[in-house]
Amino acid sequence: NPVIGVLSLQGDVREHLISLAAADATAREVRRPEELAEVDGLVIPGGESTTISKLATLFGMMEPLRERIAAGMPVYGTCAGLIMLADKILDPRSGQETFGGIDMIVRRNAFGRQNESFEASVAVEGVEGGPVEGVFIRAPWVESTGAQVEILAEHEGHIVAVRQANALATSFHPELTGDHRMHALFVEMVRAAA
Numbered sequence: 001n002p003v004i005g006v007l008s009l010q011g012d013v014r015e016h017l018i019s020l021a022a023a024d025a026t027a028r029e030v031r032r033p034e035e036l037a038e039v040d041g042l043v044i045p046g047g048e049s050t051t052i053s054k055l056a057t058l059f060g061m062m063e064p065l066r067e068r069i070a071a072g073m074p075v076y077g078t079c080a081g082l083i084m085l086a087d088k089i090l091d092p093r094s095g096q097e098t099f100g101g102i103d104m105i106v107r108r109n110a111f112g113r114q115n116e117s118f119e120a121s122v123a124v125e126g127v128e129g130g131p132v133e134g135v136f137i138r139a140p141w142v143e144s145t146g147a148q149v150e151i152l153a154e155h156e157g158h159i160v161a162v163r164q165a166n167a168l169a170t171s172f173h174p175e176l177t178g179d180h181r182m183h184a185l186f187v188e189m190v191r192a193a194a
């Protein structure tokens with residue numbers, strides 16, 4: 001099985017570890033550069049992107065992560081993780097940085113107050129067997145994408161799932177649903193890259 005890390009600085013780490021194991025990966029927490037060096041791929045969980053950004057700097061992970069992502073390590077970001085994979089944030093908090101990897105501009109907390117959190121079924125390109133149940137929690141959407149970015153899903157006209165080469169990102173949280181098809185798609189990406 002491929003060894004897949006979950007960036008464990010902040011966010012819903014445990015749920016991703018469970019989903020990855022269910023999708024036939026060996027899952028482990030990654031907090032330090034030495035741990036990053038040992039994984040074949042990495043999940044960046046949902047949580048709070050400003051906090052993940054701060055802690056990544058504090059733990060000396062910002063540069064090692066940027067380098068490995070730029071070098072083609074497969075990564076999958078959900079919600080705050082999607083924000084961390086964006087080359088650009090439309091409305092960053094001061095000092096907020098990202099790892100980058102996907103040529104896109106994201107809007108944080110995009111769905112608005114009325115829709116702070118909701119569920120919707122989302123048809124995702126490359127995921128067989130019908131739509132996935134998308135759990136959106138103060139979710140971002142993708143405002144615009146560069147030419148290299150594949151749009152995998154939209155919700156009400158807004159882009160909510162994308163892929164660029166080995167980087168996958170969703171606005172929603174499949175790790176909270178018990179449906180492991182998004183994780184299985186990512187595990188396949190990691191296998192293909194190995």
Ligand code: GLN
Binds near residue numbers: 047049083
């Ligand atoms: N709104 C959060 C952020 O900007 C993301 C929320 C989430 O990951 N569920 O980081």
